[in-house]
Amino acid sequence: MSVMTKPAAATPKRGRKLPGWAIGMLGVAGAIALLSTTSYLTNFPQLTSSGTTQTAVRLALPILLAGLGGLWAERAGVVNIGLEGMMIMGTWGAAWAGYQWGPWAALVSAMVFGALGGLLHAIATVTFGVNHIVSGVAINLLGAGVTKYLSTLLFFPVSHNPRESPPVPKFDTYSAAGLTDWLATLENEQRVVLSDVAGILRGLLTGVSPLTMIAILLVPASYLVLWKTRFGLRLRSCGENPWAAESLGVNVYVHKYIAVIASGALAGIGGAALVLNPGQPGYLEGQTGGRGFIGLAAMIFGNWRPGGLLGGAALFGYADGLQLRSGGETVLALLYGAVILLGVLVILQLVRRKWFAAAFGIAAAVVLYFLYYSLDEIPSELTSYAPHMVTLVVLAVASQRLRMPAADGVVYRRG
Known part of the structure; x- marks a missing residue:
């Protein structure tokens, strides 16, 4: 007697997923197309x-470096709310060494001061098991207090102002002279899309400092170390399941210490980027302006990955730069761009038959267009908070697709 078996159902083949770099390039192309269209329709070439x-x-740059610091710590399972305090320590360290020995000394000193903040955070959270949020808040308060005391002690006799340092020498900047001249000609011709691309490329290739190159190179370097090396695999395992990593012979404490100290060093370099900015004379009390927290938001927006973090930092830096360069009228033009973007998203939601999301998008687009039509410009009191408002909106939109490391913020005890 033979037994008849039912043939197994064929498994449907899924389409091959695009690699991360391809998705990133598509995102860049979409952003340029959106800005170009908005610039043409609103007649604001400053965009x-x-x-x-x-x-x-x-x-x-400071947002990117602070975000990279948060990425290293949180991939090892340590929440680093103290990035702001470590950046503050980095700004003071950069100014103290920079005005005496130059920009390279400023960079090294900022890294050391930021790493000291990371070491304090690691001792509190990894060794003594202090709540990560409490320790981070304490680092922020400590960084602000210590630098205020040190600036009064060391900068006041030189600059006669306890809230700022003497002028700090900056890095020399470099430009691709022949290429940027051609791009300038193309930008001034005001051709649709072509001049927009030329303007963006010219801005990226003009006045590039060594610190800019280092910051950009740290993005692929972090990816290669954390995702393509044995050390990076062990470090990330500490953020996913430290007890499983311990059972396989990984020294969890050592990897967490390395990650948090590296996190502080990167945040310190972010502080140096503020001091060495050509538009800043040197150290100023309160000059971080919450960029450590914005860097943390950029890291979350990037889903705890370097490529996404780079996109988030670019978004927040662009919002900040636009309001500084052009004021309320150009920021108002971004509302028109947001209406266009919402229109595209509404079409996608209708194709997917997600009626509630489409209706919500239409309502938001109507409100934004009403604001754009009824206002002549956004008040300066609001434009100065453009990066912070962009942070809130982006996190609200991106919150549904995020996945943090499983053991992020968990207090680990061996065994």
Whole structure:
């Protein structure tokens, strides 16, 4: 007697997923197309001008470096709310060494001071098991208090102002002279899309400092170390399941210490980026302006990955640079761009038959267009908070697709 078996159902083949770099390039192309369309329809070429792009790059650097610091710590399972305090320590360290020995000494000193803040955070959270949020808040308060005391002690006799340092020498900057001249000609011709791309490229290739190159290179370097090396695999395992990592022979304490100290060093370099910015004379009390927290938001927006973090830092830096360069009228033009973006998203939701999301998008687009139509410009009191408002909106939109490390913020005890 034979037994008849039912043939197994064929498994449907899924399409091959695009690699991360391809998705990133598509995102860049979409952003340029959106800005170009908005610039043309609103007659605000400042949206894609080389000056705006250059300012945005300089303002995005501290956010990017702080976000990389948060990435290293949280991939090892340690929440680092103290990035702001470590950046503050980095600004003071950069100014103290920079005005005496130059920009390279400023960079090294900022790294050391930030790493000291990371070491304190590691001792509190990893060794003594202090709540990560409580320790981070304490680091923020400590960084602000210590630097205020040190600036009064050491900067006041030189600059006669306890809230700022003497002028700090900056890095020399470099530009691709022949290429940027050609791009400037193309930008001034005001051709649709072509001049917009030329303006953005010119801004990226003009006035580039060694610190800018280092910050950009740290993004792929962090990816290669954390995702393509044995050390990186062990470090990330400490953030997913430290007890499983311990059972396989990983020294969890050592890897967490390395990650948090590296996190502080990166945040300190972010502080140096503020001091060495050509638009700043040197150290100023309160000059971080919450960028450590914005860097943390950029890391969350990037889903705890370096490529996404780079996009988030670029977004926040662009919002900050636009309001500094152009004021309320150009920021108002972004509302028109947001209406266009919402229109595209509504079409996608209708195709997917997600009626509630489409209706919500239509309502939001109507409100934004009403604001754009009824206002002449956004008040300066609001434009100065553009990066913070962008942070809130982006996190609200991106919150549904995020996945943090499983053991992030968990207090680990061996055994």
